Amino acid sequence: MKTTRLIILALASALFFIASCDDDNEPFVPTVPPSNLDYPNHPSDTVTIGFFEEATSGPASILGDTVISFSFTSRPYHEGDMAIDNSTGEIIFRSTLSPGFYEIDVTAVNEVASQVFRRALVVNKLESPPTFSNDIQPLLQSKCAPCHTNPEGGLPYYLDYANASQAIEAILDRVQRSPDEGGFMPMRGEPLSAEEVGLLQGWQNEGLIE
Ligand code: HEC
Secondary structure, eight states: OHHHHHHHHHHHHHHHHHHHHHGGGOOOOOOOOOEEEEOTTOTTOEEEEETTBOEEOOSOEEEOSSOOEEEEEEESOOTTSEEEOTTTOOEEEOTTSOSEEEEEEEEEEOSSOEEEEEEEEEEEEESSOOOIIIIIHHHHHHHSTTTSSOTTSSSOOOSSHHHHHHTHHHHHHHHTSOTTSTTOSSTTSOOOOHHHHHHHHHHHHTTOOO
16 A cells, blocks of 8 residues: 555656656647737728729738738638738738728638637728828818818817818727717718728828928
8 A cells, every 4th residue: 555655646747847847848839819900001991003003902900919910811812912911910002992882701820719800891092192282172171161161160170271181089989989989080970981081091191282
């Protein structure tokens, strides 16, 4: 009886010794599958290409252990006009891509699992860089009147270049909210179209030309 107990004890400590020796070399076991895929450059899911030649989504921000690689499919099929960088997740939209509505499935894979993230993208194009006097002022005049178009109105006035360019972040934020969300603009109006949002976005991207 006593010998058996001794043997078990010896075996147990030997095992413990081996296990603790092994600790340092233990391979890293990933536990977190890819999650929370996001593209900070296109919070609106509206992509403007054409004059801009190519548009890029910016590197994907994503959670997950170990190396994550990316691939994607689109509906309608992209036919080489969209590409994904398989290590950064950045999506590139080429100028040959037709304007329209695309549904994209981005697949992110690590050693634990693969996850599919569905995104809806509106692609539009601009022929030339938008300017305040040709494109932006008429848009704000038609969509934001009478509230922001009256200099005496008590609300921010957006029909002069200085005010509108300085407020572009706030304008883009408000027009991309959903109508049932607080602060949606145009207040009590129809949401701007993807093209109109793309115009404002393009004006900002191209350096707020007067
Ligand atoms: C029917 C009136 C109305 C229309 C139309 C309207 N707004 Fe507004 N807007 C308001 C009111 C009232 C506020 C203040 C309340 C708030 O901040 O939500 C406001 C606030 C804002 C703000 C925040 C201003 C700040 O300094 O905090 C922005 C940006 C804005 N509107 C943009 C727009 C844009 C762009 C359009 C057109 C696409 C538009 N609004 C159309 C009434 C309107």
